Amino acid sequence: MRYFDDFAAGDRFTGGPLEVTSAEIMAYAERFDPQPFHLDPEAARETLFKGLAASGWHTAGLTMRMIVGSTAGLAGGYIGMGVDSINWPRPTRPGDVLRIEMEVIEARRSVKRPDQGVLKVTTTTLNQKDEVVQVMTANLLAPARPA
């Protein structure tokens, strides 16, 4: 378990792997992003994606899953204060095996509440070919080490 005090800019952590199936891609799309390129392998061929592609929000959810199980070991869990940016250089595809690399960009103690701080963390999500499918920078609430 690591507290706010235990993190510094430049710290790196990892998470995953997590495999993604076409059934899961289509099930996610059915509920959250019902568009042909996420729903139907045949229809997807005729689109920009040229084949079934996971919703970016699905990739974001899978990334969160890997953050929760990551080596960062943040005390109190992973509570997002907000996201600074997300980019999806290429989509997640059926059969991809994803992993994450996390890097602490900044650790800022709260002035109002010195018992907590905010960690700005960039999380890069890669597939089995080490191609980047998502880059996200987000701010996580981190409790300070109890006195």
Add this chain to the structure above:
Amino acid sequence: MRYFDDFAAGDRFTGGPLEVTSAEIMAYAERFDPQPFHLDPEAARETLFKGLAASGWHTAGLTMRMIVGSTAGLAGGYIGMGVDSINWPRPTRPGDVLRIEMEVIEARRSVKRPDQGVLKVTTTTLNQKDEVVQVMTANLLAPARPA
């Protein structure tokens, strides 16, 4: 159906409603964000959230669902080029009925590819009490009207 040419800064669209159940909140968390405040109503009471709360990524997914069904009617579908920011001022709760308000912030035609452009859109997600649960600004790919 609206093409890039049909959008201008200041245009507004709406989407929803969409109801969220505690069963769905827990099912989402099981796969994507397995933390006590998203998984277990009892355990959630003892946390910062003081009760079961949807993952922010779940709110983001539900927002995408409402964007796809929104009055924007974007030709070619909703393809995110990236996200500029997401904030979650408060969590989505079991029984919430969500809706969205979208506003075009900027419409920028591609210099390299004049047959398409990018729409920067701020989407605000609100609950049945008109409380904001998410504010997101994202960039959507938009095809120009065919000649």
